[in-house]
Amino acid sequence: MEKLTIEGLTAVAEDTESIPEFAIGLEGVKGKPIRLSISGRIELDNLLSFRSELENFFERMVPASITLDLAGLEYVDSAGALALIDFKSEAKELEIPFNFENASKKIKGVMSLIDPEALTLASRRPEERPPGFFILVGETARLLWKDFYNLQSFLGDLLYALAYCLRHPHTLRWGDILLYMTRSGVEALPILSMMSLGTGAVIAFMSALQLKQLGAIEYVAPLVAIAVVKELGPLLTAILVSGRSGSAFAAEIGTMKVKEEVDALSTMGFEPVRFLSVPKVLASIIVLPLLTLYSMFFCIAGGFLVGVYLLDLTAFSYIDQTMKNVTLFDLVASLIKSVVFAVVVAGVGCQRGFEVRGGAEAVGTMTTSAVVTSLFIIVMIDGAFAIVLHYIR
Amino acid sequence: MVAEKRFPNQGEKPVIVVDRLTAGYGENIILEDVQLEVYPGEILVIVGGSGCGKSTLMKQMIGLNLPFSGKVLVNGINVHTEDETERGKLRREIGVAFQAGALFGSMTLGENVALPLQEYTNLPEDEINRIVRMKLGMVNLAGYENYLPDELSGGMQKRAGLARAMALDPMVLFFDEPSAGLDPVTAVELDILIKSINAGMEITMVVITHELQSIFNIAHRVIMLDKEARGVIAAGDPRYLKEQAQDPRVHNFFNRLPARLKERNF
Known part of the structure; x- marks a missing residue:
């Protein structure tokens, strides 16, 4: 069993009994078809260690094909399912045949909710960058003028009223x-x-x-x-x-x-x-x-x-x-x-x-x-x- | 009480137990001696006329208000517990989608959804961003992470509120009037979304609504509250209640008949 050392940030994570555990079994040798069997639980609290366990897997093992056996997987939350799907996408990119096996109805259900396209879709609006100096000065001047104008026009309204x-x-x-x-x-x-x-x-x-x-x-x-x-x-x-x-x-x-x-x-x-x-x-x-x-x-x-x-x-x-x-x-x-x-x-x-x-x-x-x-x-x-x-x- | 049909996981260990709950505001007792169990994976819809205590019951179930007597257990934890550790655990098990989304107006959608993840997990920023993208994708809002809530329509705000409620994969999701204020098509879309999330993740859901269409669409089981009775007057499959209920209050509700209309005999 994988021993985890996650430093708890919150009261919940500090609670040792609540840290979930998982294990990854490997069959096969480098360069040949590989069978991975995952058991235990993958969820938010152990997501990081699961990710790091599979990091550089493809460079290390150079598999001809991958079968991921999920028979022993008790529970996977949506973040865990995301990690599995990411793993699959990585294989797809490298054109390595990949398939899930023995996924329970529940695990299939969670995975079906994740839309892989949504993950790669470009943001509809890029994150705002801080404007340059001249833009900032111009914008401030414009706002000040607008504010002055609004105050004057409100004063007019008010005096009329x-x-x-x-x-x-x-x-x-x-x-x-x-x-x-x-x-x-x-x-x-x-x-x-x-x-x-x-x-x-x-x-x-x-x-x-x-x-x-x-x-x-x-x-x-x-x-x-x-x-x-x-x-x-x-x-x-x-x-x-x-x-x-x-x-x-x-x-x-x-x-x-x-x-x-x-x-x-x-x-x-x-x-x-x-x-x-x-x-x-x-x-x-x-x-x-x-x-x-x-x-x-x-x-x-x-x-x-x-x-x-x-x-x-x-x-x-x-x-x-x-x-x-x-x-x-x-x-x-x-x-x-x-x-x-x-x-x-x-x-x-x-x-x-x-x-x-x-x-x-x-x-x-x-x-x-x-x-x-x-x-x-x-x-x-x-x-x-x-x-x-x-x-x- | 009306006889009821089977619903998912009936007889399993309940996720929520409302035990002899009496609650209200000030001197006013709104709910008296309410007994209720919610089973894992079911969509329970709470219905009733205005002022019957639907919202009061929900506020009790999520631990916002203290009861006069009785208790509410979610996954075995008393929602009004004083114990910090227990409360932290509880907060992760419960997600609430509020009526108007209740998104924080000064934060973008992405920041809204990321907030519980930053607070309750120790994941790095890029991992959180990835999960946020996935959750927004689940509610069909992919790509909207840099929008502010008030730049979105009411339906989108509700969906974003749902994404935030689901951020930590809670065991129970509460919905306050999910279809209120939405056009019929958007309301049905939201119903479908609720059903697919329930089916996919097997999240237990407690929904407050009085939209009949929505009730028939999503409910595995309905309980009806009544103002005078101060508690549950009927429970069961909504179709069954519509056809078979003997209690005139229940029959009228599910068949859209105002009580007074019948007496007058046009």
Whole structure:
């Protein structure tokens, strides 16, 4: 009996009692007709050793003809049958007469299922090769342009749908708007307050370390206030909402797309953009400025706690300095900015949802893309705002 | 219970034993005290109206859901066993062809079929590729190994799902609604494929379907479940059940007669 040394990869293969065994008996001499009798079991687990046993058989023995006696073969699975058929094909190629003998009904049955042509048939599509450098650059540029174009055309659709809904307010789905306001607004409050409080405190603390050396510790309050009201409040909020809600919008619409629910809406006469995107975008437009104010408040509160308890500033002077340095202009500009961010976050989320084609993987890709794209656009818009506001004043 | 005709290997040691199984979801009991044996090499078809527990029974038999009480043995192993070695063994003995194929959308057909081979055997890459080609050939998908599932028609996806289910030459193959959503010709082709694989490899098959045509084509034996009875109300050869069944529920099912239609007397 052939002793096998297959190193088990899995729990099953490690189980020694389950490793099947086979034996090959040989009658005949080199160059003459040869009779091989195979007994035992040939299956996935001992396929390799069976193959190696028969390797170079034709070069070694140079048989005039081969008879394969399968009388002793207890069991052969389809992989084992494949090995037998391969052996036969090899003989056929070398034009050596070959025949099976005593194959049981079951073994014949398994072999009959294997189509030798299927094994040699060329693949209908060759494996994809990685494209060359120039193709890659060109393809990327094309995709970027296509993406830009799609975003613009979706923005057009969205603005049109928004305008339509504002002209015909009864077509608005107020229930949905309230639902999304709760989801991306109310439910975001705990995490937003944590984030803002922490950010405010860290800014105050880190800036204090530097300002102390210049003896300008009282400037901590204006620094926190200006940074938060002009930049951090809107930015922090938009990033958070993009991560929480923009991605959720993309995943929701994407899954609806996969399940043909979007097509169902279209056939029922609903405009998918108006039906699905408008409530989300409107809810975000309402909620994001409020969240921004909330975030600003908690950032300043964080700075206040650090200023009063760690830096020995008085509560009065901290509040006083904050009030003196925050202008209404800055606050309003920031709130307008946050409205724009709301459109970007919700719009890109919805657009990416509508872009989903195929299945589960596409939903994942587009959800990621929704967050990445909206963050990118937010940063660009934030820069634009900074420049424009600088010249307006 | 209706008297039944002989089916292959009746009386041999059963491959699957469902022993006094009670199962359901939450508080809902769907199957109660179900007793069932599946014999080696047979094609057992589970039928019944919607909500009768066909899918529940299959999910129990492949060990996806835990039963309230009772047990399911496949080849002597409890499908709900906690033992890792036993479970690994079991996973190799069971193949499931899901309703829509359940192929992994991010992998090509070849990768889908190769996955169980890579996981459960220590074969080298080219050997696995060869086996994958053979399996795809068995389901008439030779040459499609570099296609993604969503580039294929529904029937092809189902066949590819079957190829993946057969990757390790399991002892039992389960089919969930193999002909659902297929055109009649494709459905018959799939029936023929199922029969030829059953005949060639003597794989035991458990099929859930309510396509009568398909039932008459492939079934060696049918069991019928019923929602109110919460279990098996009939078992046997489908032709026999169609002609001879006394139970009106069984008779109506196999003769396509809605229960209400008869009462109304047009």
